[in-house]
Amino acid sequence: MFRIQDLAKIYTRRGQQVVAFETPSLDIPPGQYVALVGPSGSGKTTLLSILGGMLSPTRGQILLDGVSLYEQTPAERARLRGITIGFVFQAFNLVPYLTALENVQIPLYLAGVNKQKQREQAAELLGHLGLADRLHHKPCELSAGQQQRVALARTVANNPPVILADEPTGNLDPDSRTHVLNFLDDLHGRGRTIVVVTHDPSAAQRAQRQLKLRDGAIIEELTAAKVSRAA
Ligand SMILES: Nc1ncnc2c1ncn2[C@@H]1O[C@H](COP(=O)(O)OP(=O)(O)OP(=O)(O)O)[C@@H](O)[C@H]1O
Numbered sequence: 001m002f003r004i005q006d007l008a009k010i011y012t013r014r015g016q017q018v019v020a021f022e023t024p025s026l027d028i029p030p031g032q033y034v035a036l037v038g039p040s041g042s043g044k045t046t047l048l049s050i051l052g053g054m055l056s057p058t059r060g061q062i063l064l065d066g067v068s069l070y071e072q073t074p075a076e077r078a079r080l081r082g083i084t085i086g087f088v089f090q091a092f093n094l095v096p097y098l099t100a101l102e103n104v105q106i107p108l109y110l111a112g113v114n115k116q117k118q119r120e121q122a123a124e125l126l127g128h129l130g131l132a133d134r135l136h137h138k139p140c141e142l143s144a145g146q147q148q149r150v151a152l153a154r155t156v157a158n159n160p161p162v163i164l165a166d167e168p169t170g171n172l173d174p175d176s177r178t179h180v181l182n183f184l185d186d187l188h189g190r191g192r193t194i195v196v197v198t199h200d201p202s203a204a205q206r207a208q209r210q211l212k213l214r215d216g217a218i219i220e221e222l223t224a225a226k227v228s229r230a231a
């Protein structure tokens with residue numbers, strides 16, 4: 001799905017360079033569930049944004065299904081992103097004057113789904129995430145954790161083959177957390193490629209592979225077998 005070669009994102013501030021993320025190579029095969037873990041500032045959001053086609057690297061190449069993402073025109077990259085990638089941002093970016101249901105309907109509307117189906121599918125997704133009784137609330141009438149789940153529902157509404165999520169369980173109580181983690185397991189079971197940033201060790205253990213980042217580098221990799229042995 002993703003193939004990264006000799007990639008780096010380097011910021012320069014007042015003559016000083018900060019390596020936000022750097023790796024000689026990284027492959028993420030289709031259908032893999034990957035967790036990115038590591039302290040604040042270690043480069044997790046940077047890597048996720050580069051994978052999502054939203055942040056061009058300073059050097060190196062990233063292939064999405066064999067297509068070099070950052071050698072496309074911005075319009076072509078946006079098109080590829082639109083059909084392939086669902087992104088859950090660290091800040092949720094919900095439309096404030098639309099209800100939860102309407103926010104989740106947006107991608108379905110943009111894909112040309114009829115109104116009745118938009119409502120049914122959006123309501124079903126929100127139901128899976130434990131929000132059946134909050135369909136008609138606006139973001140300001142929802143808790144942070146509820147907004148986060150609406151954002152997740154909106155991201156997956158169009159069935160993108162790749163889901164990139166930045167701290168999707170960050171604001172959640174234990175029950176909602178379980179809803180979201182089960183939901184991601186379910187998407188993984190249905191063949192989606194998932195990369196999730198998390199500070200939560202038990203959430204990271206759901207993944208098949210954990211990449212630990214520090215100071216912009218991958219310092220350790222745990223595969224599913226080791227993850228379950230460590231549990
Ligand atoms: N626009 C920018 N200009 C300069 N430095 C930046 C910029 N964006 C990020 N950085 C630096 O790059 C490094 C990696 O940032 P990143 O946002 O990827 O961290 P993170 O692992 O997602 O952290 P957190 O867990 O706090 O979200 C940090 O040291 C940060 O200060």
Ligand SMILES: [Mg+2]
Nearest residue numbers: 044045090166
């Ligand atoms: Mg981050």
